[in-house]
Amino acid sequence: METKIAIQGIKGSFHHQVSKEFFNEDFPLDECMSFELLVKSLKENKTQKGVMALENSIAGSIIPNYALIDNNNLHIIGEHYLDIHMNLMALKGQKIEDIMEVHSHPIALLQCAVFFNQYPHIKIVESGDTAETAKRIQEQQLMRIAAVASPIAATLYNLEILAAGIHTVKSNKTRFVIVKTQNKEIPKEEINKASVKFELDDTAGSLATVLNVMNNCKLNLTKIQSMPIIETPFQYSFFVDVVFEKYKHYEKAKKILELMTTHFKVLGEYKKGQQ
Numbered sequence: 001m002e003t004k005i006a007i008q009g010i011k012g013s014f015h016h017q018v019s020k021e022f023f024n025e026d027f028p029l030d031e032c033m034s035f036e037l038l039v040k041s042l043k044e045n046k047t048q049k050g051v052m053a054l055e056n057s058i059a060g061s062i063i064p065n066y067a068l069i070d071n072n073n074l075h076i077i078g079e080h081y082l083d084i085h086m087n088l089m090a091l092k093g094q095k096i097e098d099i100m101e102v103h104s105h106p107i108a109l110l111q112c113a114v115f116f117n118q119y120p121h122i123k124i125v126e127s128g129d130t131a132e133t134a135k136r137i138q139e140q141q142l143m144r145i146a147a148v149a150s151p152i153a154a155t156l157y158n159l160e161i162l163a164a165g166i167h168t169v170k171s172n173k174t175r176f177v178i179v180k181t182q183n184k185e186i187p188k189e190e191i192n193k194a195s196v197k198f199e200l201d202d203t204a205g206s207l208a209t210v211l212n213v214m215n216n217c218k219l220n221l222t223k224i225q226s227m228p229i230i231e232t233p234f235q236y237s238f239f240v241d242v243v244f245e246k247y248k249h250y251e252k253a254k255k256i257l258e259l260m261t262t263h264f265k266v267l268g269e270y271k272k273g274q275q
Helices: 016-022 034-043 063-071 106-110 113-117 130-139 151-156 206-216 247-260
Strands: 003-006 031-032 050-054 075-083 089-090 102-103 123-126 146-147 159-161 172-182 191-197 220-227 238-241 261-272
Touching: 003 016, 003 034, 003 146, 003 220, 016 050, 016 075, 016 172, 031 034, 031 206, 034 050, 050 063, 050 075, 050 238, 063 220, 075 113, 089 130, 089 151, 102 130, 106 113, 106 123, 106 146, 130 146, 146 151, 151 159, 191 206, 191 247, 206 220, 206 238, 247 261
Parallel strands: 003 031, 003 050, 075 261, 102 123, 102 146
Antiparallel strands: 050 172, 075 172, 089 146, 089 159, 191 238, 191 261, 220 238
16 A cells, blocks of 8 residues: 655645655655644545644744654654745746735744734735645735745746745744554664653652753653643643653653652653654
8 A cells, every 4th residue: 555644734835845754755645734634534445644833943932743652652763853935936027025915834934924024015914834835825815815835836837936035033943743543654673752741740859850850861852732631621741852862761751750640651662753
């Protein structure tokens, strides 16, 4: 059976770029206009793997995606860091002064806010996807409207880049994860990173104790994200990423943490991506 990849957005999106780079080939894609549809594609076995953005170095964590992975029992089997290059693009033959509106995904627009402060005449309009906007401009021949998207989108949809690298912080990276419905992907000896989730009872110092165990077991904590548990006010679940040199260190920590925490769950064990 041929592998098919679910991505959020369409060809030319950053998710498409990650799929090409991570898998080193152009697998057939299921272009999903939301992360919920991406999950549905995997669960219905229309696709075998999915690419999902999880955090951005400027905009922070995409918290709903943590919940989607957890609630649908998906497994993280890999990660990929992408340098995000935001570009202003439009139909050929126009200048920035001609542009009246710019359309893009809200996070993309947020990352370029300082650039657009220089052009108060341009109206900012949020849309569902960076590449989808670029495609629509070409298909409908929309003059005076620009998109903020990747260089790959400009090439694919034959648009002219009016301004390149318009993101405020130049070291702008997004961490993407590769998800599957099963967790068998790479051998233990290649695994050096894990994502886990747990809950703690409301006793003083319980989180500090957990972090101490991780440290004693030679795990390096790279990310901790808390999320309120809706049903129980002021109780939190924690999503944690750890890296380690030896799988046996992680295995030891896992056994201890399963006893110390409630609802301990492994979301993924995989190979650390190149930052």
